Amino acid sequence: MASGTSEAASSAADLKLQFAPFSSALEAGFWHQLTQKKLDDYRLDESPKCIKGYYYNGDPLGLPTRLTLEFSAFEIDGPTPARCCSAIGTLYNTNTLDAFKTTDKKALLEKEAKEIWEAIQSGAALKDPSILSRFILLTFADLKKYHFYYWFCFPALCFPEGIKIVQQPSMLEQVFSAKQVSALQEAYDGLCIKRGTTAVPYFIMKYTDDAVQMAALEDWDAFFADTKKVTVGVYDPCTLSQHPGWPLRNLLVLLAYRWGSKLDTVGVLCFRDRTLQGSRSIQHSLIFQIKLPELLHNSACPKSVGWEKNPKGAMGPRMVNLSECMDPKRLAESSVDLNLKLMRWRLVPSLDLDKVVSTKCLLLGAGTLGCNVARTLMGWGVRRITFVDNAKISYSNPVRQPLYEFEDCLGGGKSKAMAAVDRLTKIFPGVNAEGYNMSIPMPGHPVNFSQATLAQAQRDVEQLEKLISEHDVVFLLMDTRESRWLPTVIAASKRKLVVNAALGFDTFVVMRHGLKKPLLGQGVSAGADSSSSCSSASSSSSTPAGSAPTVPGSSLFSNIPGHKLGCYFCNDVVAPGDSTRDRTLDQQCTVSRPGLAMIAGALAVEMMVSILQHSEGGYAVASSSDDRMNEPPTSLGLVPHQIRGFLSRFDNVLPASLAFDKCTACSPIVLDHYGREGFNFLSKVFNSSHSFLEDLTGLTLLHQETQAAEIWDMSDDESI
Amino acid sequence: MSWCGLDEQSFHLCCQLLLQQSEQLNDGWSWEVVQGSDEGYLKKTALRVVNINPSRKWDLEGLNSESETQSCQDTERDQSAPVSTDDADDFKGNFDEEVVEDDSVCSEAAGSSLVLQYEYHILFSCSYSVPVLYFRAFTLEGRSLSLEEVWSSVHPNFRLRLQSSPLNTITLQEHPLLGQPFFMLHPCRTEEFMRPVLQEAQHRHRPVNFVLTWLSVVGPVVGLEVPLKYCTLLRPAASPD
Numbered sequence: 030m031a032s033g034t035s036e037a038a039s040s041a042a043d044l045k046l047q048f049a050p051f052s053s054a055l056e057a058g059f060w061h062q063l064t065q066k067k068l069d070d071y072r073l074d075e076s077p078k079c080i081k082g083y084y085y086n087g088d089p090l091g092l093p094t095r096l097t098l099e100f101s102a103f104e105i106d107g108p109t110p111a112r113c114c115s116a117i118g119t120l121y122n123t124n125t126l127d128a129f130k131t132t133d134k135k136a137l138l139e140k141e142a143k144e145i146w147e148a149i150q151s152g153a154a155l156k157d158p159s160i161l162s163r164f165i166l167l168t169f170a171d172l173k174k175y176h177f178y179y180w181f182c183f184p185a186l187c188f189p190e191g192i193k194i195v196q197q198p199s200m201l202e203q204v205f206s207a208k209q210v211s212a213l214q215e216a217y218d219g220l221c222i223k224r225g226t227t228a229v230p231y232f233i234m235k236y237t238d239d240a241v242q243m244a245a246l247e248d249w250d251a252f253f254a255d256t257k258k259v260t261v262g263v264y265d266p267c268t269l270s271q272h273p274g275w276p277l278r279n280l281l282v283l284l285a286y287r288w289g290s291k292l293d294t295v296g297v298l299c300f301r302d303r304t305l306q307g308s309r310s311i312q313h314s315l316i317f318q319i320k321l322p323e324l325l326h327n328s329a330c331p332k333s334v335g336w337e338k339n340p341k342g343a344m345g346p347r348m349v350n351l352s353e354c355m356d357p358k359r360l361a362e363s364s365v366d367l368n369l370k371l372m373r374w375r376l377v378p379s380l381d382l383d384k385v386v387s388t389k390c391l392l393l394g395a396g397t398l399g400c401n402v403a404r405t406l407m408g409w410g411v412r413r414i415t416f417v418d419n420a421k422i423s424y425s426n427p428v429r430q431p432l433y434e435f436e437d438c439l440g441g442g443k444s445k446a447m448a449a450v451d452r453l454t455k456i457f458p459g460v461n462a463e464g465y466n467m468s469i470p471m472p473g474h475p476v477n478f479s480q481a482t483l484a485q486a487q488r489d490v491e492q493l494e495k496l497i498s499e500h501d502v503v504f505l506l507m508d509t510r511e512s513r514w515l516p517t518v519i520a521a522s523k524r525k526l527v528v529n530a531a532l533g534f535d536t537f538v539v540m541r542h543g544l545k546k547p548l549l550g551q552g553v554s555a556g557a558d559s560s561s562s563c564s565s566a567s568s569s570s571s572t573p574a575g576s577a578p579t580v581p582g583s584s585l586f587s588n589i590p591g592h593k594l595g596c597y598f599c600n601d602v603v604a605p606g607d608s609t610r611d612r613t614l615d616q617q618c619t620v621s622r623p624g625l626a627m628i629a630g631a632l633a634v635e636m637m638v639s640i641l642q643h644s645e646g647g648y649a650v651a652s653s654s655d656d657r658m659n660e661p662p663t664s665l666g667l668v669p670h671q672i673r674g675f676l677s678r679f680d681n682v683l684p685a686s687l688a689f690d691k692c693t694a695c696s697p698i699v700l701d702h703y704g705r706e707g708f709n710f711l712s713k714v715f716n717s718s719h720s721f722l723e724d725l726t727g728l729t730l731l732h733q734e735t736q737a738a739e740i741w742d743m744s745d746d747e748s749i
Numbered sequence: 750m751s752w753c754g755l756d757e758q759s760f761h762l763c764c765q766l767l768l769q770q771s772e773q774l775n776d777g778w779s780w781e782v783v784q785g786s787d788e789g790y791l792k793k794t795a796l797r798v799v800n801i802n803p804s805r806k807w808d809l810e811g812l813n814s815e816s817e818t819q820s821c822q823d824t825e826r827d828q829s830a831p832v833s834t835d836d837a838d839d840f841k842g843n844f845d846e847e848v849v850e851d852d853s854v855c856s857e858a859a860g861s862s863l864v865l866q867y868e869y870h871i872l873f874s875c876s877y878s879v880p881v882l883y884f885r886a887f888t889l890e891g892r893s894l895s896l897e898e899v900w901s902s903v904h905p906n907f908r909l910r911l912q913s914s915p916l917n918t919i920t921l922q923e924h925p926l927l928g929q930p931f932f933m934l935h936p937c938r939t940e941e942f943m944r945p946v947l948q949e950a951q952h953r954h955r956p957v958n959f960v961l962t963w964l965s966v967v968g969p970v971v972g973l974e975v976p977l978k979y980c981t982l983l984r985p986a987a988s989p990d
């Protein structure tokens with residue numbers, strides 16, 4: 030490598046000029062535009078297209094010598110950025126990867142080289158030297174994957190023996206006086222004005238101690254008529270201190286061809302013109318002397334080089350994957366994630382988004398609540414959403430169930446679970462949604478009509494057990510109370526977090542079920558289990574050993590740890606039965622106020638997110654309304670047990686209640702029977718009246734003559 | 750206190766002035782007109798060299814920007830690459846049967862640094878009545894940088910400040926005129942941090958180019974330097990003190 034000028038004298042005889050090759054630089058806009066052209070314009074047309082790039086001689090030190098193509102590359106007559114030189118190229122866009130691979134690159138290069146050579150021979154290159162900086166771009170655009178394969182070629186004609194350096198490259202300021210430097214700058218600016226441009230790629234110059242003259246290449250003969258001292262200028266995009274950039278190469282071939290026999294040595298100015306911090310400088314331009322090799326006028330086209338090496342330094346094409354910025358699906362995904370990250374960056378720095386996004390949610394029910402829960406989960410970036418519902422979409426649904434449309438009701442109606450999945454995927458293709466069109470067996474709804482119905486019920490139970498196992502959070506969003514029983518039992522048994530939402534006319538409850546302590550490991554002794562099933566009256570004595578007893582005067586229901594919280598059935602004094610049969614017509618057609626499902630659905634998801642942000646998750650102590658004034662336990666605030674809403678008063682309260690030891694769904698005796706007998710136990714519950722569960726749990730004994738306080742489940746979903 | 754925003758007409762005047770000065774300083778700003786409309790924006794492109802660390806996750810100071818980088822969904826970083834070597838022969842086809850020796854090529858290539866192309870746009874936000882800086886960055890292959898990559902290329906000093914400062918933060922937005930995804934520095938606090946600057950200037954009867962002053966504050970955050978010479982052009986020797 031050529032180094033300091035001091036040692037140059039000894040080795041000068043052997044020194045050959047070496048050029049810095051162009052690096053291709055593509056702006057994203059170029060690929061966007063190529064995509065558009067391919068889709069709208071070229072289609073299957075593979076014929077060569079004219080494109081335009083540009084290069085710049087004002088880069089700060091250390092940047093590679095670039096040929097840049099931007100979106101405007103296809104407007105051949107469009108403007109070139111100020112102070113840049115344009116380069117005209119030929120685009121070969123193939124239709125297939127195979128065509129890209131098998132294109133004869135050598136032939137392409139030779140064809141271009143021949144044209145340059147002919148322009149040199151004919152003199153056309155003198156009049157329009159821009160032909161000297163032509164390029165080739167071979168592309169294949171895989172618009173399914175948004176992968177772009179490309180290979181640039183900057184054709185250069187070669188002298189077999191290279192070009193001898195007579196005088197080493199030096200910075201202009203070491204050779205020129207300050208006066209000469211400014212005269213040169215003026216001369217260049219003058220030439221630009223004369224030619225009505227802001228950059229001149231090639232020029233010729235002569236200078237004295239106090240003056241510099243410049244002219245266009247085509248004025249050569251007149252300009253140098255009175256002198257043997259010839260200097261050519263090239264607008265040089267290279268920033269290396271010892272090497273000129275590529276555009277000089279073909280110019281020297283032109284010079285050698287036309288004047289090689291007459292000229293002994295030629296001075297070369299690599300004109301570099303940069304502005305740093307508002308100060309313009311050309312002092313770092315390179316100036317040197319070379320000896321032009323001779324080129325015979327009748328010689329054949331010299332051999333040519335120019336295919337760009339890939340980043341590994343090997344001869345080969347490059348590929349860029351733009352799916353992230355061009356594939357609409359990927360764009361949607363990254364925007365969704367970004368939106369959430371903004372929430373973290375701006376508002377809640379400690380928010381653990383991954384915990385939310387990666388949570389697998391099982392939605393039992395795809396009606397008004399299910400639709401709204403799913404939409405809110407999507408808003409939180411949750412990717413895995415599974416629906417279970419056996420209903421079909423009816424004409425009354427779409428106005429209240431935001432995942433369905435009128436069209437979905439036609440022909441008897443699509444399955445809700447399936448249609449919900451389709452819609453989620455349309456809203457956001459990045460979602461991983463699944464639907465199960467199946468019914469959930471219920472207490473008091475016999476399944477033993479036939480062998481077939483029994484087998485079906487068993488399959489349904491197994492499927493539900495499997496689904497609950499595979500998910501992290503189970504949402505109970507059905508429209509009957511008894512359909513919540515089976516998933517409550519299974520989820521309690523499997524220690525899965527349950528979030529339950531139920532609607533009245535203008536009231537709702539959103540609650541998390543108590544999360545029983547893990548089956549294995551510490552704290553699962555019978556004692557611990559029984560303590561968790563105490564009624565509220567004994568709650569103070571049931572606080573775990575080591576923790577402070579309840580402060581006298583404080584609410585009995587404050588500070589209940591997650592494992593002692595009740596489930597949806599804990600407050601009931603009747604076992605779930607066939608409520609659809611028992612209900613009066615009046616109750617059956619009761620609908621809730623339209624906003625209620627959205628409010629409750631959204632709260633159910635927000636409650637889940639708050640639970641996930643708590644370090645103890647489902648075991649978190651229940652926050653109550655009283656805690657609203659205290660330091661919140663999570664970055665998002667409280668983690669209540671229940672939210673009960675009263676739309677008539679536009680009011681929510683946050684009650685907490687203990688698990689009930691005679692609960693028909695989560696009491697130890699029920700879980701124990703289910704654990705030991707499995708489907709046999711369940712089928713007894715399905716096939717018997719509600720007294721079976723009441724007898725089992727001891728509820729019958731306790732039965733009082735009170736009415737059920739409130740019936741939370743009223744459907745807005747059933748057609749009359 | 751008085752409102753310290755900008756109306757659209759003043760924005761255009763400020764831009765014209767900035768363009769004139771940029772022309773003098775050769776600072777590279779241009780006015781781009783959107784095809785088929787009379788709307789436009791200031792545009793400048795610039796290159797920045799970034800060092801890559803071996804894992805191909807790179808940033809300016811070799812600092813890892815805590816969890817942001819990790820949470821960026823383990824996307825394969827091989828988004829732009831030479832075609833794998835297995836395929837290389839396949840790709841060359843009939844090409845290198847006769848390898849063309851070229852000893853006139855200088856082998857002084859760029860090292861392990863990555864060159865990024867930045868594109869900066871200044872638009873007027875009608876809703877905030879302030880200028881807004883939009884930008885995007887790509888590799889030389891034309892691959893746009895993700896927000897994580899852009900974020901990691903923000904100087905660590907700014908990174909901390911961005912999370913709490915009035916400059917607020919970098920967000921991904923659709924370019925209002927081009928409809929393409931761009932990053933932007935959110936303008937919601939612009940008026941707030943511009944107010945003291947403008948009041949000070951008013952107090953001293955100094956001319957202020959709102960866009961230029963604003964740019965000199967927000968630009969450096971995303972690697973856009975505003976030469977000091979703009980100020981001397983704006984306020985020639987005549988200024989008191």
Ligand SMILES: [Zn+2]
Nearest residue numbers: 596599692695
């Ligand atoms: Zn219970």
